[in-house]
Amino acid sequence: MLTCQTDHTRDRCPCCLNELTGGLDNWHHVCNSCGYESAALDNRINVEAAALCEVAREDGLRTLRQDNFKELMGMISARLTMQSPALLEVGCGHGWFLELAARRFATVGIEPDHRMFLKLQDKGLNVIEGYFPDALNPTEKFDAIVFNDVLEHIADPEAALKACLSIFKKDSVLVLNLPTSAGLFYRMAKIGKQLGLGGAFERMWQKDFPSPHLHYFSAPNLKLLLQRCGFNVKSCASLPSIRLSGLYSRIAYADSTRKWRHVLLWFALVISYPLVRWFTSDIMVVLASADGTDREF
Ligand SMILES: [Zn+2]
DSSP, rough: OOSSOOTTTBBTTTTTOEEEEEOOOOEEEETTOOHHHHHHHOTTTTTTGGGOOHHHHHHHHHHEEEEEEHHHHHHHTTTOOSSOEEEEEEEEEESHHHHHHHTTEEEEEEOOOOOHHHHHHTTTTOOSSSSSSTSSSSSEEEEEEEEESSSGGOOOOHHHHHHHHEEEEEEEEEEEEEEEETTHHHHHHHHHHHHHOOHHHHHHHHTTTTSSOOOOOOOHHHHHHHHHHHHHHHHHEEESSSTTTHHHHHHTOOSSSSSSHHHHHHHHHHHHHHTTSSSOEEEEEEEEEEOOOOOOO
């Protein structure tokens, strides 16, 4: 099971294999060679006491994710020219991407969180409960495999990526949509942490969430990892990390006790919004094919 384990013993960078060194907290480690960052945080999917209020979480994330998924679907559709492409989404969450994809592709989703799995089933989506790739039929192949905000939660991303190759068809596409350490908000959160204000930094890692981030990649070090796993990176793009619509819900969903801080943060983001868009976004999208294929994107 790839997505449930937490490997606290990992001391090598998965991207360039250099040794990791201490970072900004006792759970945070960095690779001084390629800039990869890791966190030794516990995954508590399906642990009752760890569950977030899913109604608030859904409300907080829906607008940004749905708008970004529309853009992502455009990128994927332009590259899947075969008839009825088979698309797998690893970790479907609320099912927003799978709902969009199901309109055009033969879709399968895989989701380890039992509550989310039941919700996805209620929506009528074709979804399997369990962890990637163990829960899949190993003979089934896909034209596209999509990880939306999932790779950074997987304890062993190298094994997950190599598993994708075993269920690729000829000319399949791997789509990774994930946070980047080059993003403006992550870099600001790191500065805050160094100044003794660690709240934003811990929030960016989703520390104390049921499934925290275990990795922060940038486009160059993710490319190194993909190359080591047998992929060719074909394109790297970004998606907006904030949109004004639904912004307050997104700020407030994880903590309903500090409303004045949420209002202040919302106000600061709204007035800085025109400026923020000039800096590197915190969300990157990487498209890759299997090494050795001639597929052009
Ligand atoms: Zn490295």
